[in-house]
Amino acid sequence: MELIRLYDTQQELDAHILDNHEELKGQDNLDWKVLALQVELGECANEWRGFKKWSNDRKPRTKNKCIACHGVGEVRQPIEGYFMTCPRCDGSGREDNHNPLLEEYVDCLHFILSIGLELNFIVEEIDVQPHSDNDIIDAFTSLITGVGILRYQTENIENSYKDILAGFIQLGWMLGYTWEQVEQAYFEKNKVNHERQEVGY
Known part of the structure; x- marks a missing residue:
């Protein structure tokens, strides 16, 4: 799968963030990006349950x-006391098509790409094949x-980064997402992230 478009898109978002946060320019931002990715992986695991x-x-x-x-x-109708179909969700119990698990997954992807940019490691193409290993707990733990x-590695850091990226793509398959779904959700969330920068999120 080709990743260069994702890195280009992430680079634009990172530049937008730096424009809004001058104090981050010219410094090593790996520390907080690593912690942010670990937190997002935890939030993704929490949505997986x-x-x-x-x-x-x-x-x-x-x-949702x-x-x-x-x-x-x-x-329940407060006065009459009987139950009626919920008018807000039409009885589905769900309010919209929002997918919290997928959104947390692509939040992780944002930080993985941003870490690659921080380290000057842009993986243009990666060949990762889905496999039958379904130990999602192990996948989350290994990634975190x-x-x-x-964060503290000094040797073979590029190979470690590629392993994280490959493991993360595998996790997406294990969670049941196609790469097309991931890409679409990434671009949708990227737009939201730009909008958040505009309003001082």
Whole structure:
């Protein structure tokens, strides 16, 4: 898969951020980008929920619950006391097509690309094949650990970065996303990120 378009897009966003935050110019920004990526990986795992073995609710969060009916699909009429189909979500229990898990995944992608730019490692093309390994817990743990090690690594850092990128793409497949879905969600979120910079987010 080709990645150069994603790096180009990320470079524009990073430049926009630097324009709004002069204090970041000319300094090493790897430390906070690494921490941000680890946090985003944790948030992605939280939306996946599969590690929450103590809970009976371990389904991935791929849709938002309706705030009117709390995902039930119906609401009680306060005066009459009977239940009716929720008018906000039409009884689906879901408010929109927003996919929290995919959004957290592409938030991670933003930081992976930004770290590559920070290190001057642009991977133009990568050949990663989906495989049957479905240990998503191990995939998350390996990525979070690998990113942390990358922060302090002095040798073979480019290979480590490529391994993180490949592992992250594998994680996307394990979560059930095609690369086309990931790219589309990335560009949509990138637009939001630019808008946030415009309003002083």
